[in-house]
Amino acid sequence: MKILRYSKFLFALSLALVLASLVSIAVFGLKPGIEFTGGSILEVAYEQDPPSLESVRSQLSGLNVGLVSAQRVEERGVLLRMGDLSEEKHQEVLSALGEGAQEMHFESIGPVIGKELQGRAAILLVLALASIVFYVMFAFRKVKQPVHSWQWSLATLAALLHDVLIPLGVLAFLGKFYGVQITIPVVVALLTVVGYSVNDTVVVFDRVRENLLKKVGVDFADTLRLSLEQTFTRSMNTSLTTLLAVLAILFFGGGTLRDFALTLAIGIAAGNWSSLFVAPPLLTGKGKFGLIS
């Protein structure tokens, strides 16, 4: 298979993408959603054309609601992000916006809950990664030669970090320029990517294991290359069908699920890529990280 001849280059490309994502995260920063910081979101729809965002801002100026941003959504909607509001403040805001504005969705979250969820999300991410690493170690426990079971799981972990960092890099970029936030649905999407992307890697590794037992290939690098060739199509197809489903959510599922689906889509694509071009190269070199030559 031709594409595998460029695996060195493709691995380097992945490395570059990860670095770019890290830079993006460092420069733009991740914007946590109100679930994690406390604050409120109010979405209103107007029967007629909505007033300009400036006039909305001025309507709220005297209220001291900690207005963070105001943006247009859907056709006649306005989305306001504010500090967390008591119910009285919430009603004041609604009456300030006037009769024409109908409340579609309101969310106000106190800072206490935000702190709590922040901690829990971090624990979950670590827990998810750890459980998968251990599972891979367990599943490949019988393989000793030429790579030890902890090496399989280390390669998997590296691939997973790749799959999580790339969507995060994109989200940081989108956060800077389009106000996309790291909300709970986005965190859920990232965790799902972690759980799902490892599928692809496992499919490839399973085949490598099988071929190792059957002593296919002249050396380990050869075994790897053959295994990749054999699993290439199915690996692509499994990701593709899942991606199709995710794209359906992205384009037809509505605004609430958009960031969620976007994160999933990028993560699944990255996961497919890493299972073919990141994880296998990391296995070669008898314990040392090397590339397929």
Place this chain on the structure above:
Amino acid sequence: MTAFFSSPLLPPSLPDYSKCGKVMGMKKWQVISIALIIVLAGVAAGFFDFSQQVNPQLAKLPGGPQVPEIPFRLGLDLQGGVHLVYQADLSRVDSADYDSAMEGLRDVIERRVNYFGVAEPLVQIEGRGDERRLIVEIAGVIDSEQAIELIGRAPFLDFREPKDGYEEIVQRNQQVAETGEGEIEDPFQITPLNGSFLERAEVGFEQLTQEPTILLTFNSEGAQLFQEITKRNVGKPLAIFLDNVLLQAPIVQTEISGGRAQITGRDFTVEEVRQLVRDLNAGAVPVSITLISQQAVGPTLGKVSLDQSLRAAAVGFLLVAVFMILFYRIPGVVSVLTLSLYGVFLLFLFKIFGFTFTLAGIAGLILSVGMAVDANILIFSRFREEFLGGKSFAISWEEGFRRAWPSIRDGNITTLFVAVILFWFGTSFVRGFALALTLGILMSMFSAIFVTRNFLRLFLNTRFGEFRWLWK
């Protein structure tokens, strides 16, 4: 591709199977009946899932058979509603009584929420130690401002004595209730004694009979008031109201001084007594609550979200189906059939167990459709490989299933790990998603392996296997 596939194709070695009239140890009729049973089960589940659409059609048939109708449960985000989180202030409560204080509060709030008359409101306690919260979910179209105001109010307990002419009022009320004419008059009037004078209520037991009783302890001011009230109402009922709802109206036996009273009799069960004590304490030692988070989804947005997510589900299913058929031909068709059954059975589970559909849950289900065919892809690819490698049609399938299994298992288990971990996260978005994903994965393993396998057996020993282009 290289080495592996370049070997010349061997003719399919089917005869050894077809001659003995068995398909992998199974008789032909067994294979057919299993497939038939699966299809019939699918149709039955489908009827049940879409009872709303099916029943009007069925009614036209002779005898008008009907499928039992259970509606799907929709979450707040799909039908509109409010989700409120309250922090409870337990500083006035003894730490040993936290549990019962919260339960009392929940009962009070539940009663108030029921006042809105919406279907199945949810009021639940969360947290442990001195961090207690109350979660209130009210679905449907309600005035959230009014709801929040009503829920946040401190519970009000008061004692009321009979008006003059109590007996007559009660008799008249009975007549009104029977004839439906006239108006019901409240036979009780307000006294100055209320929950703030009650120190606590406890469960006690009658010494002789061991029957459960309720012990009330008033503070000194309350003791004074209670004595005055009991003095002028001996032989009459003294009503206890919580939030203007009558809890009990025990008859005053004697003037009671000293601020300690006991409510006995009427064959109280222990549970009834506990409930009453909780209610009394909710009024006596009110736990104040503050709203710390609220989520409100308007019914319009709920409807839009539902429509959009259903459309996304349809598109997602269609895309996956088209892809599978184009890429895998007959096995592709089988997998689409399996996928339909998968969807039908999954909806059936949601309906029969009353799981709630949320937006996140539907997203999880759509995602699981994409993942469900993964197992089939692994099996089909393996089959192709074996088939092209020269193995017989039947053996290639057996090998396909056998060899794809470790990958299917390992891959699904890791996703399952994450789904279970997500469930702990606890917020409703995450739970809905995690539940859908977990059920989806389990169901997809079943359908991809058991269902697909039984359908594919139909093709063994037939001439279908000879048309190689249909299979690769």
